[in-house]
Structure formats: structure tokens, C-alpha cells
Amino acid sequence: MIHFDNVTKVYQNQNRPALDHVSVDVDKGEFVFLVGPSGSGKSTFLRLVLKEERPNSGAIHVAGKDLARLTNFKVPHLRRRIGCVFQDFRLLPNKNVYENVAFALEVIGKPRRFIRKVVPEVIELVGLEGKAHRMPDELSGGEQQRVAMARAFVNRPMILLADEPTGNIDPATSIGIMKVLDRINRTGTTVVMATHDAAIVDSMRKRVVELEDGKIVRDQSRGVYGQAY
Ligand SMILES: Nc1ncnc2c1ncn2[C@@H]1O[C@H](COP(=O)(O)OP(=O)(O)OP(=O)(O)O)[C@@H](O)[C@H]1O
Incomplete structure (x- = not known):
């Protein structure tokens, strides 16, 4: 690889x-x-x-x-x-968890229906179910890193x-x-x-x-x- x-x-x-x-x-x-x-x-x-x-x-x-x-x-x-995750998370501060993850798919032109289906799945995979509407500054460092991992992985x-x-x-x-x-x-x-x-x-x-x-x-x-x- x-x-x-x-x-x-x-x-x-x-x-x-x-x-x-x-x-x-x-x-x-x-x-x-x-x-x-x-x-x-x-x-x-x-x-x-x-x-x-x-x-x-x-x-x-x-x-x-x-x-x-x-x-x-x-x-x-x-x-x-290739997904990337960094020490400093690099989330978009004015987007919530769902939007941060969805944005990674929007910029590559994925259809809205697909985004609505896969984003909650990946949020669950990283253990953030129930926190989709939180803003980054309402999350702990560990939770922010989970969002970054969801964003890096959502496009498989x-x-x-x-x-x-x-x-x-x-x-x-x-x-x-x-x-x-x-x-x-x-x-x-x-x-x-x-x-x-x-x-x-x-x-x-x-x-x-x-x-x-x-x-x-x-x-x-x-x-x-x-x-x-
Ligand atoms: N853009 C750059 N321009 C010039 N030298 C660089 C640049 N980036 C890294 N270096 C040099 O290349 C060498 C390797 O750096 P690199 O960042 O790959 O190390 P690292 O193992 O990732 O270090 P760290 O654990 O501190 O992140 C170092 O001597 C560094 O100073």
C-alpha cells in the first residue's frame, strides 16, 4: 500500500x-x-x-x-x-460535530442523501452518538479528536x-x-x-x-x- x-x-x-x-x-x-x-x-x-x-x-x-x-x-x-488526523484536531470552529464530518463529503461533491446516511454511522463508530449538535468548544480534547477521526474516515x-x-x-x-x-x-x-x-x-x-x-x-x-x- x-x-x-x-x-x-x-x-x-x-x-x-x-x-x-x-x-x-x-x-x-x-x-x-x-x-x-x-x-x-x-x-x-x-x-x-x-x-x-x-x-x-x-x-x-x-x-x-x-x-x-x-x-x-x-x-x-x-x-x-488518504485520511489525516493531527495533534491539534483542526476542526472548523463554527460548525457542529455533524457539520464538521459532513463538510468532508460536501467538498468532494457527495450527494446529500448519501451524506445524511453515512455521517451518523461514522459519528456512532467513533463513539459520539448523541453529540452530533455540539460545537467543538463544547467538547473535550478526546471528543474533538474523535470528530477529527470521523471526518478523516467518513470517505472510507x-x-x-x-x-x-x-x-x-x-x-x-x-x-x-x-x-x-x-x-x-x-x-x-x-x-x-x-x-x-x-x-x-x-x-x-x-x-x-x-x-x-x-x-x-x-x-x-x-x-x-x-x-x-
Ligand atoms: N519545511 C522544512 N524545511 C526545512 N527543514 C525541515 C522542514 N520540515 C522539517 N525539517 C527538518 O527535517 C528534519 C525532520 O523533521 P520532521 O518534522 O520530519 O521530524 P519529526 O520526527 O516529525 O519530529 P517531531 O517528532 O518533532 O514532529 C528535522 O531536522 C527538521 O528540522
Whole structure:
């Protein structure tokens, strides 16, 4: 589903590569934690998958497509098939839960009947039934992240990328967030999650890919977080 072949990324005006000859394969339906110290290249990896950045060398395939050959015209189509969740939720503050989720489908032109059917289903999947009419500022951090996950998943993406999704959430609430991500993964969606949250990684026992200075230093199935950063 995601295939990096000898990928190197050096940002402009930087002499050290953010990713340094990285090769990795993530299969359809996998759940992968991306760990490593701050600045090790985790977000860069996610940005490359979305074609928000281009590698200096190496090849990236996502869902069988060679990103180097993907025209600018086709990039939005790729991104529609990849859901994203961030540390800071990024909800629309003046729309309620239902509208935040529905908006993701409206902007890609889905019919109103379809939206009315699937949005309540996804709100229930993330455990927010009964809260569809709440505004973001009437929700806890954990609930806001659930809305963000509903929005990322409502279009049934083939891949969900999560960049520190539990970074702003207390440990007890994070467990609930991980249950939702696990539920999403069980529908067949490939999940890649960049995180510093050792407790979460240790409790899930999923594949762990560890980056250090832009290089993969560990790739372990049913792994743990590793040393403290
Ligand atoms: N837009 C940019 N321009 C220049 N350098 C960048 C840019 N984005 C990231 N970098 C550099 O690339 C390296 C990798 O950064 P990246 O954000 O991928 O790390 P990270 O592992 O996600 O870190 P964190 O855990 O702090 O989010 C760092 O040295 C960073 O300073």
C-alpha cells in the first residue's frame, strides 16, 4: 500500500537529510507506529506519502501509484483516499460535530442523501452518538479528536495517517482514541501513526518502525516503543 524505495529527502537550505535512504513497505490493512526522537523524520515521511513534499531521490508508490509520475492534477484524487488526523484536531470552529464530518463529503461533491446516511454511522463508530449538535468548544480534547477521526474516515480512505493524535490528550482518554483507530484499522484501512506516546505503543503491540536521524534503525512486528526519548 505504501512503498518507499531508497528515499532521501533533504529540505532546502539544510545539509542533513530529513530522510536518508529509507526503504519500507506497508501492506494493505497494516497498523504501523512510526517512532523516533524529535526531528528524526516522522512527519516528513507522512508528508511524502501525501505528496506534500517530493523526495530528492528514490521512489515512492502509494496504492500502486508511482508518486513521481502522478500529475498535479491527480494529487487531490490521491489525497482524497488518504485520511489525516493531527495533534491539534483542526476542526472548523463554527460548525457542529455533524457539520464538521459532513463538510468532508460536501467538498468532494457527495450527494446529500448519501451524506445524511453515512455521517451518523461514522459519528456512532467513533463513539459520539448523541453529540452530533455540539460545537467543538463544547467538547473535550478526546471528543474533538474523535470528530477529527470521523471526518478523516467518513470517505472510507484506504490509508489513515495520524501525526501525534494523542499528543494533546491525557493518557486515560488516549486509550479510547486508540480503540477508535483500531476499529478503523479493522475495517481494512491501513493506519500509520507517528507518535512519542510510549505507553500507547507498548499497549497495542503493533508493528513499530523507528527512525533516527532520518534512517530506519528498527522495524519490528508486535513491537514496543523502545528507549526513552
Ligand atoms: N519545511 C522544512 N524545511 C526545512 N527543514 C525541515 C522542514 N520540515 C522539517 N525539517 C527538518 O527535517 C528534519 C525532520 O523533521 P520532521 O518534522 O520530519 O521530524 P519529526 O520526527 O516529525 O519530529 P517531531 O517528532 O518533532 O514532529 C528535522 O531536522 C527538521 O528540522
